[in-house]
Amino acid sequence: MADRGKIESSKDDAGRDRPASEAADLKAVAAGISNLPGPVDFAGVLAIADSLPVMIAYLDRDLKYRFLNRTLADWLEHPRRSVLGRTMKEVVGEAAYEFRRPMVEAALAGEEQWFIADFDHVTRGKLTVQAHYVPHRNRKGKVVGLILVIQDVTEQRASEIALRESEARFRRIADSAPVMMWVTRLDRTRDFVNEAYREFAGLSPEEINTHNWREWIHPEDWDRIVAESVAGEASLKPFTLEARFRRADGEYRWLRSVSQPRFGLDGSPIGFIGVATDITVAKEGEIDLLHQVDERSKELIETQDQLRQSQKMEALGQLTGGIAHDFNNLLTVVVGGLDLIAKQVQDERLVRFATNALAAAERGARLTSQLLAFSRVQRLEVRPTYVAPLIEEMRPLxxxxxxxxxxxxxxxxxxxxPVLADPTQLEVAVLNLAINARDAMPDGGTLTITSRRLRITDDPDLAPGTYVELSITDTGGGMEPEVLGRAFDPFFTTKEVGKGTGLGLSMVYGMARQSGGNAKIESSPGKGTTVKLYFRRADRDGEVPASGGKTGDELRRSRGAATVLVIDDDPDVRQFIAAGLEEYGHEVMEAADGGEGIEKFAATSPDLVIVDYIMPGLSGAEVAEHILATRPGQPILFVSGYNETDAIRRVAPDAEILAKPFRAATLEDSVRAALAKAE
Structure with missing residues (x-):
């Protein structure tokens, strides 16, 4: 039998005395023997000792066995007579004795020794025993021997180790879990919390077991959660809580906790087990989704209002168009007849009557012209027009x-x-809106005219595309909602009788719609009015009025700018290139893939094509090959994140190549270089 060198003291892992149940029998037996007066009557105690389940022995000061019970003899697997009279070293072996020697010497010096040790038994394998070495004193108090009380605790020790390993494994699993876990008593103090819980709380081990978790609840959730918690605990059934809790760093996080009761051996409740998951991302997504739904609902309501307004205006347009058409037929007869009368009669009084009537009839003709513009029956001379130069030329007027x-x-x-508009009608519309703004500011104010280019994709009244928005804003008294709703209606006016026909805004609306755009009014009492006109970008330039007789391309080139088609499947890169080009005054068209790029190239004939080399579907090389086959010499600028110089040169030997990443200034330099080759 060999010792494995492991000894445990009479203290447990926490430094506390071991429970009496572990060593009570040993100490009772040892105490009983050691307290016998005078010499020990071994024969008298032999029958008792042999019947005990513990191993008992008595050694004199020379450490010779003078007594051992049958239990110890059987455990040593030696006959009792072969052990008596031999020393401990002879019985257990030198190595095992050296292992025991410190405890033996301490006991002979008068100190009780209690320890647990592991052994490799010759025939039984690995065993664990707990031993008690008790000094035996004579009547004078001198230590004359040792009483050994030993118990085989292999099974108990194995169970204890298994339990400890199970607890350690549970703690490792719990501490590695990404969720907060805890075990509480009925008074809400904690028996256990895992690492995630400790990190969230930011408290010491002493504080964390007794802290009041309700202090972490968000003030807006406090009443609800406390009430739900009390009700859940009282039900003695699993319950769920969901609220915001303050983390150690002060940030509030959404947590969803699930708690269930735990019961003792007698079935009575002893506390709760809980798990909490951080659901902040999901909760914020849910809140954001609800917000989006709410916003989308508002948008749908607004769209429905716009649709109803559009349908109303369409119906009014059809009605006024029909009336204006028939009225024009009548006015033709009236004007013609009055003109003949004015030329043929000699009576000055009749001539004056005819002339006055003719002037009134002509004013009626102008009104019908405005009605026809509103109804989009009268055909406008829509052609590519530049808004900003037109407004600039109107400044003196x-x-x-x-x-x-x-x-x-x-x-x-x-x-x-360039946008699609009738330049003359656009001037008349701006003039009408300026006069309306002046009338809305009798005591003075500010009139602001702005224009900007924008991309429209989700307007129910406008086809997706690029538009120029022209806004005329005044600082007048604004409109009441009921007035705003009827502002575009023909013959509707809030002006005094004789101050207006109520056709100015309706004409503006009709002109914008007939040009392929739209007109909108934003106004509220005390905050002024803004009329916005939308004109769609023209596909190609034509002869453009109010620009000195120059075409749009000529005007751009005179400013050092060009028309550029950007073909790139990455929307972020495409938008960056477009923004960079626009900063330098270029006119930009965009295409999201090779197929769209080829279509737009055929429709617009740009000065320069900027194309990404690597794209799904048609590659940049295939797009360039098609473009050069259609128009040899077309300036092309390749942008790429890879080194495909040789491949590009095979397709487009004269093309410029710009490597990603690049800045706007570098892009402009490459554009200039590409355009210079075409000059």
Whole structure:
């Protein structure tokens, strides 16, 4: 039998005395023997000792066995007579004795020794025993021998180790879990919390077991959660809580906790086991989704209102168009007849009557012209038109019309984007809106005219595409909601009798719609009015009025700018390139893939094509090959994140190549270089 060198003291892992149940029998037996007066009557105690389940022995000061019970002899697997009279070293072996020697010497010096040790038994394998070495004193108090009380605790020790390993395994699993876990008593103090719980709380082990978790609840959730918690605990059934809790760093996090009761051996409740998951991301997503649904509902309501308004305006347009058409037929007869009368009669009084009637009839004709514009029956001379130059040329006229009491502000988009509009009708519309703004500011104010280019994709009244938005804003009294809802209606006016026909805004609306755009009004009492006109970008430039007789391309080139088609499947890269080009005054068209790029190239004939080399579907090389086959010499600028110089040169030997990443200034330099080759 060999010792494995492991000894445990009489203290447990926490430094506390071991429970009496582990060593009570040993100590009772040892105490009983050691307290026998005088010499020990071994024969008298032999029958008792042999019947005990513990191993008992008595050694004299020379450490010779003078007594051992049958239990110890059987455990040693030696006959009792072969052990008596031999020393401990002879019986257990030198190595095992050296292992025991410190405890033996301490016991002979008068100190009781209690320890647990592991052994490799010759025939029984690995065993664990707990031993008690008790000094035996004579009547004078001198230690004359040792009483050994030993118990085989292999099975108990194995169970204890298994339990400890199970507890350690549970703690490792719990501490590695990404959720908070805890075990509480009925008074809500904690028996156990895992690492995630400790990190969330940021408290010491002493504080964490007794802290009041309700202090972490968000003030807005406190009443609800406390009430739900009390009700859940009282039910003695699993329950769930969901609220915001303050983390150690002060940030509130959404947690969903599930708690269930735990019961003792007698079935009575002893506390709760809980798990909490951080659901902040999901909860914020849910809140964001609800917000989006709410916003989308508002958008749908607004869209429905716009649709109803559009349908109303369409119906009014059809009605007024029919009336204006028939009225024009009548006016034709009236005007013609009056003209003949005025030329043939000699009576000055009749001539004056005819002339006055003819002037009134002509005013009626102008009204019917406005009605036809509103109804989109009268055909406008729609052609590519530049908004900003047109407004610039109207400045002197606007100054005269508005007078000195109105401050004029202009914020016009410097990018020259041709739009579809009738230049004359556009001038008339701007003039009408300026006069309306002047009338809305009798005590003076500010009129602001702005233009900007924008991309529209989700307007129910406009086809997706690029538009120029022209806004005329005043600082007048604004409109009441009921007035705003009827502002575009023909013959509707809030002006005094004789001050207006109620056709100005309706004409503006009709002109914008007939041009393929739209007109909208934003106004509220005390906050002024803004009329926004939307004109769609023209596909190609034509002869454009109000621009000195130059085409849009000529105007752009005179400013050092060009039309550029950008073909790139990455929307972020495409938008960056477009923004960079626009900063330098270029007109930009965009395509999201090779197929769309080829279509737009055929429709627009740009000065320069910028194309990404690597794209799904048609690659940049295939797009360039098609473009050069259609128009040899077309300037092309490749942008790429890879080194495909040789491959590009095979397709487009003269093309410029710009490696990603690059800045706007570098892009402009490459654009200039590409355009210079075509000159």
């Amino acid at each position: 606007l100054r005269n019309v508005l007078g000195p009491g109105i401050e004029k502000k202009f914020d016009l988009d410097p990018h020259l984007t």
